Amino acid sequence: MRQLVDAFGRRFTMSASTRWTVVVLVVVIAMVVAIWPRDSVDPGSAVNSGIGDPAAPLPGEQTDVAEQDLADARQKAALQPCPPSTAAAGAGSALAGVQVPCLGDGSSVDIASATAGKMWVINFWAYWCAPCRKELPIFADFARAAGDRVKVLTVQGKEGSQNPFLSLNLLIEIGIDLPTVVDTNAAMAAALGVPRVYPSTVLLRADGTVAAVLPQVFTSAYELTQTVNSSLGLDL
Template sequence: MRLSNAGRWSLAALVVVIALVVAIWPRGGSDETSPRTYADYVSQGTTPAPERAPGDTDQSLAAARVAASLAPCPAPAAGTTPAGPLAGVTLECLADGRRVDLGAALAGKPALVNLWAYWCGPCARELPALDEYARRAGDTVTVLTVHQDPKEGNALSALTDYGVHLPGVQDGSGRVAAAVGAPNVLPVTVLIRADGTVAAVLPQPFDSADQIAAAVHDKLGVAS
């Protein structure tokens, strides 16, 4: 059966209407399943984001902390004075839930602070290289990770999967990024001098411990 010209136009109009309905129809579940980052809270006008998700209590995280077996967070050295943008920034240590004053804990020694999140693909590839670099650097450079999403339990699970045991803190509210002026991307590596001042903010993933060592030597003058 052949359609008349009027019939063909009617059919074409119907196809256009259906396409428009599909385009604007709400995608069920997408908002619930996609991770909410610090940037999401900013864009939705709900800042400040929580440091950690409400369901991530010390009790609920206990088993995940044991499984992750992370190194303890650095402790302040005697006689050092916190300085620089991280002075007074206090966050929860992923290993045990204790509060850590980053300015005090990092004072007196060059430091590498790595901003990451459990959903970040480049972070997953970079963290093992960072773990290898930390073992190579030993006591010459303090290496600390900073998880940039409120879901602390997901961070612990991710680190367990990666086999990475670096010391780290939980910072779903993005306080470290704001303090050092880091861009809204991940991963970001922040190199900090022994006096607490920021030597470099590097918004790039590293593929190997050698690349990380080269950046540390270039920006901090520390061979490792």
Template sequence: MRRIPVAARLALAGLITVVALAVALWPRHSDDTATVGDHPANSATTAALAARTAAGLTQCPVPAADAVGRGPLAGLGLGCLADGNPVDLAAALAGKPALLNLWAYWCGPCAKELPDVQEYARRAGNAITVLTVHSDPDEARALALLTDVKVTLPGVLDPRAKVRTAVGAPAVLPVSVLLRADGSVAEVVVRAFAGVDDIADTVANNLGVAA
């Protein structure tokens, strides 16, 4: 067998090295090549922004400069569904009676009740703060349902049902919590409302707010 000259072998080795480098540096366009814009975190952020934009929710109440949160919700912070920003719940609700409507996307009676809660809030005006509390971690489905039923009330995400636990409500939905201006609980309503007038009567009887 003839042996390949040393010079030829060195040339061949050099050629192989050049080809290997060219293959390694060649730009790829396959489906598993991720660009900055395709990063899962970026995609999730974009989807969340789109869902919030579609829902068009009212911003959550902002605490007054001298507000002090009291009552069972003191120190409880939750994310606002409108923008994801944290909300000091007791401080944001301080100084005015409040109706907290606890619900979840999978709760049929909740979906039926939400438009009535929104209509009640319209009738009551500034006399009371009305806030929805999504008691489930799935924010995307919460926003999708609110978009479907055209409810734009301010709301917070409560993935661990902290509000329900704080006020001692049972593990059922819907539940409505009526808070006095000082943050104390006036009533926990463990049922679905029968309509806007039922909400108005219940609030008037427990908080003295007419609507």
């Protein structure tokens, strides 16, 4: 009996960080079924079809998070700054008019301006997506090797965007600090023609036009590099 009492007491003395780590773990386990078939994916189809009501919130998504907990998570994640919106967007930029929040600090990013003049690898992921947690470190390795020749931006997709704390916790857990924006209204995905499948990757030319949309899981930095070279005409 005493052991039960002690265990009960420990349950209610968990730190906020520990409680949220448990939430994230439960969500990831619950969403392992998110490895959908990659053929003929409709960009407008519901990402969580097959797990119940596609309009229903994901586990933990609607939970209130204290502002201090969110601030602490942002500080601990120490994400690289989102690209500044200082350049003139190309006339044909696919992202013209799209504004998204930066996960690292909550600021608004004019994404067409922020990506102008550089080639980009843009990876869409979700905190509950099991393949995403394995793939994100590959993008981090690629970013380190590519340097300034081609930039990497990651995007927490709409499904799961309602609670940025959970997204930050995933990045903290797997040690990823890539610059990240949140596609709260699926505006980026719609503009780029990205299917609502996670993970998905977009290769963007320096003029803002789309070179490739790749709803697939990359298994190595080498595979990603070869794809980038082929689509963007690089030799990394």
